[in-house]
Amino acid sequence: AQTVTQSQPEMSVQEAETVTLSCTYDTSESDYYLFWYKQPPSRQMILVIRQEAYKQQNATENRFSVNFQKAAKSFSLKISDSQLGDAAMYFCAYRRGGDMRFGAGTRLTVKP
Amino acid sequence: EAGVAQSPRYKIIEKRQSVAFWCNPISGHATLYWYQQILGQGPKLLIQFQNNGVVDDSQLPKDRFSAERLKGVDSTLKIQPAKLEDSAVYLCASSLGQMNTEAFFGQGTRLTVV
Numbered sequence: 095a096q097t098v099t100q101s102q103p104e105m106s107v108q109e110a111e112t113v114t115l116s117c118t119y120d121t122s123e124s125d126y127y128l129f130w131y132k133q134p135p136s137r138q139m140i141l142v143i144r145q146e147a148y149k150q151q152n153a154t155e156n157r158f159s160v161n162f163q164k165a166a167k168s169f170s171l172k173i174s175d176s177q178l179g180d181a182a183m184y185f186c187a188y189r190r191g192g193d194m195r196f197g198a199g200t201r202l203t204v205k206p
Numbered sequence: 207e208a209g210v211a212q213s214p215r216y217k218i219i220e221k222r223q224s225v226a227f228w229c230n231p232i233s234g235h236a237t238l239y240w241y242q243q244i245l246g247q248g249p250k251l252l253i254q255f256q257n258n259g260v261v262d263d264s265q266l267p268k269d270r271f272s273a274e275r276l277k278g279v280d281s282t283l284k285i286q287p288a289k290l291e292d293s294a295v296y297l298c299a300s301s302l303g304q305m306n307t308e309a310f311f312g313q314g315t316r317l318t319v320v
Contacts, residue, residue, distance in 0.1 A: 098248075129308065137295055139249075139311035185248050192237055192261050194299075194309060196248035 098188050100197035107176045108205050114161075115171045115200045117186030124148075126190040128162065130171045133183040133199070142184070145169065178204050208232065210312035212298050218318045224286035227315045231279070231300030237261075239309060240273055240283050241297040249297055255281065256303075288319045 097120045107113035119128070130142040145153045145162050153160050157177075161170045173180055181204045186197040211230040219225050231238050236257050241249035252271065253263040257278035266273070270289070275281040285292055295316050299309040 100248075127308075131311075137297075137314045137316070139297065139299070141308050141310075144308060189309075192254050192256065194239065194251065196241075196250075198246075198248045 098186055098195050098197040100186055100200050102200045103198070104201045104203070106203045106205060107173070109176055109178060111176055112172060112174045113176055113202065115173075115184050115186075115202070117169045117171070117197055119167050119169065119186070119188045121167065121188065121190070123190050126188060128160075128169045129187040129189065130158070130160070130169075131185045131187060131196075132180075133185060135182075139185070143171065173202075176204050178206060180204050210298055210300055210310055212296075212312035212315055214315055215313065216316050216318075218320065219288055221290055221319050222287040224284065225288055225317065226285075227283045227296050227298075227317075229281045229283070229298030229312060231281070231298070232310055234302065235300035235310075236278070236303050237301045237309075238275055238281050239297075239299040239301075240281070241299065243295040243297055243314070245294070252283070252296075285317075288317075290319050293317055293319045 099118045126147045128145045131139045132142050143155045143158050157174045159172045183199045185199045188195050238255040240252040243249045252266045253273045254261045255275040258275050273283045295314040297314045299311045301307050301309040
C-alpha cells in the first residue's frame, strides 16, 4: 500500500518570508499524481497545487511551488511571500487511479 | 458550479446510537469518496464509489459502518452502533473519474460520540 509521510507536525513562518513543507511517499508505481491540499479551520479541503509524476518540470501556482524529486520520492511545497491567510493545515496526497492517500498534515502558523 | 454538499455540519450522539451522513457530489462526478479524519490526523479513506458501485471499501469497519450510493449520485454513510472512537470529521469528496483528476471536498460533518 502506498504511504505518505509528512515529518513536520508544525511549522512557523514570518509574514512575507518563505517556508518549505516536506513530504515523502512510498510507491512502486511510475504513473501517479501528487497534491498539496490546504485545510483551514472551516475544514474545507482546498487544492493548492498538483504535480503529474510523468512531468519533470516542477508545478507552480502563484506563490506556491513544489520541488518534485521522483527518484527520492520527495514532494515538498514552497510558499513564498507568506500571508496571514496561508495559516492552515497542509496535507500532502498521493493518487493513482481512484486510490488517494493523505499524509498526517503539517500545521502552518504565520506570524505577523 | 456548486461544490460538494454535506449535511449535517455537526452531530452529537451517545454511544450505541446510530447516525447517518449525507453527501451530494458535484454534478457529473462519477467517483465519490468518504474519508474519516480523526483530530490531528490526515483523512483516511473509508469507501470509494465509481457511479453506484463500490471500488474500495477495504478500510470500512463493516460491522458498524455502511454506505450506499443509489442511482450513482447522492450517498449516505451510516454508523450503527456508534463508538466513542468514531468521533471524527467525515469528509465526502468527488472527482470526475478515477484517472488521476483532483478530488473536490465538502465541508465535512463533525461527529462527536459521548
